[in-house]
Structures are given as structure tokens and as C-alpha cells.
Amino acid sequence: MSSQSAPAERSSGGSSLAFNMAGIAVMVLLLAVGAAYLVDEMGAVGEHRVPRLNDGDPIIQTISGTELSIPTSWFRYGEQIKDGFTNQIDLRVMFGDADAARPIDITLLPRSRARASASLLDAVYLHQFGDQTLSGVPGLVGKPMFGNSGFANESVWYDALSPNPFVAKCLAPVTPDGASQCVRTVYLPSGIAAVYTFDASLLQSWRAFDTQAQKWLTPIGAW
Numbered sequence: 001m002s003s004q005s006a007p008a009e010r011s012s013g014g015s016s017l018a019f020n021m022a023g024i025a026v027m028v029l030l031l032a033v034g035a036a037y038l039v040d041e042m043g044a045v046g047e048h049r050v051p052r053l054n055d056g057d058p059i060i061q062t063i064s065g066t067e068l069s070i071p072t073s074w075f076r077y078g079e080q081i082k083d084g085f086t087n088q089i090d091l092r093v094m095f096g097d098a099d100a101a102r103p104i105d106i107t108l109l110p111r112s113r114a115r116a117s118a119s120l121l122d123a124v125y126l127h128q129f130g131d132q133t134l135s136g137v138p139g140l141v142g143k144p145m146f147g148n149s150g151f152a153n154e155s156v157w158y159d160a161l162s163p164n165p166f167v168a169k170c171l172a173p174v175t176p177d178g179a180s181q182c183v184r185t186v187y188l189p190s191g192i193a194a195v196y197t198f199d200a201s202l203l204q205s206w207r208a209f210d211t212q213a214q215k216w217l218t219p220i221g222a223w
Contacts, residue, residue: 049073051093053215061086064110066190066222076105087113093216095202095209102202106213107195108222114193117167117185125156125169137203157182157203159221166206184209192222 036074055071056097060083068089075081076090089108094101125143128151134142141160145151153172159165170182188194196213205212217223 044141051091053219058220059083063087063089063108064190064192066192066221068108068189070220074216074220091216095198095212096205102199104199104202105197106217107197109193111187111191111193114185114187116187116193117169118165119171119214121156121158121165121167125158125167137206140203141207155174157206159185159206162204166209168203168206170200186210188217188223190222194222 006198051071051074055073056070058069059072059081060067060069062085070089070091072081074091074093076092080086080090091106091108093106094104095104096102125145128145129143130146132144133143133156134155136142137157139159140157142155142157145154145156147153153194155170156173157169157170158167166184168182168184170180172180172218182198182200182203184198186194186196194213194217196209202209214223
């Protein structure tokens with residue numbers, strides 16, 4: 001798949017496309033700001049708050065008809081730590097091995113409430129790419145977005161060779177000393193949608209992304 005050869009899906013109308021793009025931009029901004037704040041918050045608390053694969057004390061929650069058993073230490077928000085039915089679960093886990101592990105936020109949603117990033121590549125993103133091609137992530141094509149389309153300071157990184165590509169949308173730092181944040185949405189084999197929010201430095205490990213996610217999501221029943 002590439003910006004030259006991938007067929008673009010047709011939108012139902014200009015106003016609908018504009019609405020979708022505006023919603024995506026707002027969601028990316030909110031997730032990025034929230035992720036940056038929560039990463040800082042996580043660094044300020046004790047080591048015992050770092051989630052681990054062998055954590056216990058699980059909470060049983062049901063989302064989209066799927067029952068999940070989630071350790072309490074994985075939840076980002078205390079008010080979500082309760083058994084029962086829900087339509088959104090916000091987690092924080094660690095990607096990577098040992099000292100190189102980095103935090104990543106995962107929001108689990110019903111499939112009907114999310115659109116996979118891979119589908120947005122053809123339907124929306126390809127129409128908003130600038131002429132420049134970004135570099136720095138081996139195996140991924142990086143394209144800046146047109147600022148006058150509501151995507152100022154945003155870029156998309158994608159695997160141009162896969163029929164179901166890795167696609168992440170990234171937002172430049174909101175503060176001079178901040179880090180770029182990326183968002184990627186996928187549909188899990190269970191039928192649940194997962195929205196990953198992560199530091200842009202993790203793009204370097206994009207090939208291992210789903211393997212890392214599966215390590216955390218399979219034990220709780222989400223994968």
C-alpha cells in the first residue's frame with residue numbers, strides 16, 4: 001500500500017469527511033495531552049505502581065459481551081476499578097523488556113465506537129498528506145499532514161507494503177520539553193477495539209508492537 005497506488009475509499013460527502021477529520025484531530029490531541037500528563041504522574045509515584053504481567057487482585061469487567069479479568073494495578077483511573085459492565089476501559093502497561101520498558105496507554109472500546117487506523121489511511125489520511133516524506137523510522141513511511149486541514153503539527157507513519165498496515169498518527173510536542181505522542185487504533189481478534197497511545201520513540205519497535213500488546217491483552221481475555 002502506498003500513497004501512489006492505494007485506492008482511496010469514497011466518503012459520503014464533504015461535510016461528513018470534514019466532521020470525521022475534525023473528530024479524529026480532537027481525539028488525537030486529547031489522548032496525546034492526557035498521555036503526556038499521565039506519564040509524568042506515573043514517574044512521580046512509587047515503583048509499586050508500575051504494572052507487571054504477573055500482577056494479581058483482578059477486577060472482572062464485561063465489554064462488548066466479552067468478560068475480562070484485569071489486575072487493578074493496570075487501570076489508569078481509580079474510578080474504573082469495579083466489577084461489572086462497561087463501555088470503556090483505560091489501562092497502562094509497559095512495552096519492552098526490563099530496563100528498556102516504556103509505558104503505553106490502552107483504551108478498550110466497543111468496535112462500534114472506534115475506527116481502525118488502517119482504514120483511515122485510505123479513507124482520510126492519504127488525501128491530507130503534504131509533499132514531504134519524513135525519515136527516521138526504518139520500514140515506515142512518514143508523511144506530514146496539511147496544516148490547513150485541521151492537522152497542523154501532525155504526521156502519519158505507515159507500513160506501505162502490508163495489506164493491513166501498521167498506521168500511527170502522531171502529534172508534535174505540546175510543550176518545548178515534551179515528547180511527540182502517537183495514536184493507533186486496531187480491532188482485536190476478540191472484536192474489541194484498542195486505542196494505543198504512546199511516545200513516538202516506540203515507533204522504532206513497530207514490528208514488535210502487536211506482539212507486545214498481545215502479551216498483556218491475552219491474559220485478561222481482550223485479545
